[in-house]
Amino acid sequence: xxxxxxxxxxxxxxxxxxxxxxxxxxxxxxxxxxxxxxxxxxxxxxxxxxxxxxxxxxxxxxxxxxxxxxxxxxxxxxxxxxxxxxxxxxxxxxxxxxxxxxxxxxxxxxxxxxxxxxxxxxxxxxxxxxxxxxxxxxxxxxxxxxxxxxxxxxxxxxxxxxxxxxxxxxxxxxxxxxxxxxxxxxxxxxxxxxxxxxxxxxxxxxxxxxxxxxxxxxxxxxxxxxxxxxxxxxxxxxxxxxxxxxxxxxxxxxxxxxxxxxxxxxxxxxxxxxxxxxxxxxxxxxxxxxxxxxxxxxxxxxxxxxxxxxxxxxxxxxxxxxxxxxxxxxxxxxxxxxxxxxxxxxxxxxxxxxxxxxxxxxxxxxxxxxxxxxxxxxxxxxxxxxxxxxxxxxxx
Amino acid sequence: xxxxxxxxxxxxxxxxxxxxxxxxxxxxxxxxxxxxxxxxxxxxxxxxxxxxxxxxxxxxxxxxxxxxxxxxxxxxxxxxxxxxxxxxxxxxxxxxxxxxxxxxxxxxxxxxxxxxxxxxxxxxxxxxxxxxxxxxxxxxxxxxxxxxxxxxxxxxxxxxxxxxxxxxxxxxxxxxxxxxxxxxxx
Numbered sequence: 286x287x288x289x290x291x292x293x294x295x296x297x298x299x300x301x302x303x304x305x306x307x308x309x310x311x312x313x314x315x316x317x318x319x320x321x322x323x324x325x326x327x328x329x330x331x332x333x334x335x336x337x338x339x340x341x342x343x344x345x346x347x348x349x350x351x352x353x354x355x356x357x358x359x360x361x362x363x364x365x366x367x368x369x370x371x372x373x374x375x376x377x378x379x380x381x382x383x384x385x386x387x388x389x390x391x392x393x394x395x396x397x398x399x400x401x402x403x404x405x406x407x408x409x410x411x412x413x414x415x416x417x418x419x420x421x422x423x424x425x426x427x428x429x430x431x432x433x434x435x436x437x438x439x440x441x442x443x444x445x446x447x448x449x450x451x452x453x454x455x456x457x458x459x460x461x462x463x464x465x466x467x468x469x470x471x472x473x474x475x476x477x478x479x480x481x482x483x484x485x486x487x488x489x490x491x492x493x494x495x496x497x498x499x500x501x502x503x504x505x506x507x508x509x510x511x512x513x514x515x516x517x518x519x520x521x522x523x524x525x526x527x528x529x530x531x532x533x534x535x536x537x538x539x540x541x542x543x544x545x546x547x548x549x550x551x552x553x554x555x556x557x558x559x560x561x562x563x564x565x566x567x568x569x570x571x572x573x574x575x576x577x578x579x580x581x582x583x584x585x586x587x588x589x590x591x592x593x594x595x596x597x598x599x600x601x602x603x604x605x606x607x608x609x610x611x612x613x614x615x616x617x618x619x620x621x622x623x624x625x626x627x628x629x630x631x632x633x634x635x636x637x638x639x640x641x642x643x644x645x646x647x648x649x650x651x652x653x654x655x656x657x658x659x660x661x662x663x664x665x666x667x668x669x670x671x672x673x674x675x676x677x678x679x680x681x
Numbered sequence: 682x683x684x685x686x687x688x689x690x691x692x693x694x695x696x697x698x699x700x701x702x703x704x705x706x707x708x709x710x711x712x713x714x715x716x717x718x719x720x721x722x723x724x725x726x727x728x729x730x731x732x733x734x735x736x737x738x739x740x741x742x743x744x745x746x747x748x749x750x751x752x753x754x755x756x757x758x759x760x761x762x763x764x765x766x767x768x769x770x771x772x773x774x775x776x777x778x779x780x781x782x783x784x785x786x787x788x789x790x791x792x793x794x795x796x797x798x799x800x801x802x803x804x805x806x807x808x809x810x811x812x813x814x815x816x817x818x819x820x821x822x823x824x825x826x827x828x829x830x831x832x833x834x835x836x837x838x839x840x841x842x843x844x845x846x847x848x849x850x851x852x853x854x855x856x857x858x859x860x861x862x863x864x865x866x867x
Binding site for chain 2: 319322323324325326327330513610611613614615663664667668670671
């Protein structure tokens with residue numbers, strides 16, 4: 286990364302913001318099209334070729350609809366909620382490296398066979414390389430990257446709670462209550478599943494984690510269980526099916542956004558999609574090597590840059606599509622099942638996974654042992670779940 | 682109540698084994714189904730304005746008044762359709778047939794069907810002894826006012842002209858022959 290530059294960062298923010306908003310718009314379109322195809326329908330096909338301009342029509346509709354404010358709402362928080370939601374969701378994206386980056390130089394230890402001068406020279410060469418590489422992240426080199434993203438990202442729940450509470454309606458309140466319980470529960474397995482990765486790399490910096498996987502292989506190979514836990518938690522964090530209880534259109538009208546209309550509703554709906562994009566980046570970077578792809582990693586110059594963008598983009602696209610497919614595959618959980626899954630399954634599994642990672646690190650074992658422990662833990666959980674099944678009362 | 686006890690059938694809950702408890706195989710199976718539908722969509726939707734619907738020949742759409750070989754209205758103003766009509770949407774005023782029409786006594790001076798009242802049951806078609814009234818496959822019936830939707834004799838005859846020319850609705854029954862009720866007593 287070169288020194289901080291207002292114009293470059295401003296430009297980056299502009300590009301990233303436009304890209305996110307464009308993707309959000311087309312994600313809604315993709316969502317509708319994929320829903321249609323899965324259900325053997327045609328989907329939106331009237332506006333523009335193949336319905337591609339449907340997005341513009343939807344956006345205009347949101348802006349031109351009458352802005353209704355119900356009399357019984359708490360006006361301050363009612364207006365604040367969508368803003369809080371979108372702002373925090375967008376802020377979480379700021380640390381995500383959406384293109385090729387170089388890791389910030391870590392500390393270099395001074396040992397017997399590496400005197401101070403050699404260590405200093407090594408550090409300087411790292412620093413030079415780092416400063417000469419253009420970083421495609423709004424806030425590159427943030428050492429508490431993941432922590433920041435999770436801290437900010439979970440603030441999204443404030444948008445939902447404020448919206449639900451200030452609406453002064455039972456549906457909204459129920460939706461936001463469910464949401465707060467759900468997001469707080471799933472924060473724990475979310476954080477714990479990433480801890481394994483963080484322990485192995487020794488850094489919370491996303492660029493460092495990405496660079497680590499270039500040399501050591503993708504984390505999905507070593508910690509498949511952590512990825513599974515992360516993905517499930519992230520689905521819950523994004524309020525996506527099968528965990529979309531806060532919205533639950535069929536039971537709660539619209540959940541926390543029942544009383545919202547026009548662009549305020551648009552912002553509320555945008556939050557989920559922004560979150561989906563950010564978390565897809567996280568899944569791609571934390572567990573699937575980010576911009577790295579075997580055989581495509583050593584291309585130099587602009588071509589290499591483009592290839593890296595495309596590789597990361599393809600991975601993110603895959604996870605976004607997975608979000609939509611899962612939506613039409615699994616039915617919604619009941620609330621007790623939702624809580625049961627978080628506290629009785631995900632959190633214990635995350636702890637076991639974490640202990641395995643610590644043991645492997647402590648005894649300097651091969652990382653492949655982690656793969657084995659992941660699989661074993663998974664099967665053990667399935668066996669335990671089969672054994673302690675409650676017997677249904679039998680009536681003769 | 683021994684019978685009641687026997688009539689209740691208790692079904693055992695299906696056993697959930699290790700394979701099902703892992704959930705992931707089942708989810709993968711579900712995802713495969715979902716993906717299959719995306720790449721092989723079995724869309725049955727008809728794109729209506731561009732694509733005309735494929736209607737069965739006995740579709741009950743707009744009425745028409747049939748003409749005979751000489752182009753005269755075939756109706757003999759017997760009021761059987763108006764009597765059979767459950768919606769009372771047919772209004773006929775009969776008049777003595779012109780002198781040169783040797784085969785009948787009466788003909789309809791006016792023949793009005795309120796297409797908005799009609800329930801398209803087809804009973805008029807069934808009741809008609811001379812196959813003068815038929816329902817066609819014209820389905821996209823629209824109008825700008827209630828008055829426009831009241832079809833008089835000329836309009837109903839024009840539906841005949843239109844549908845027989847287009848060939849969409851051939852004459853359905855006993856073409857070219859009057860029914861027994863139309864035959865004058867010798």
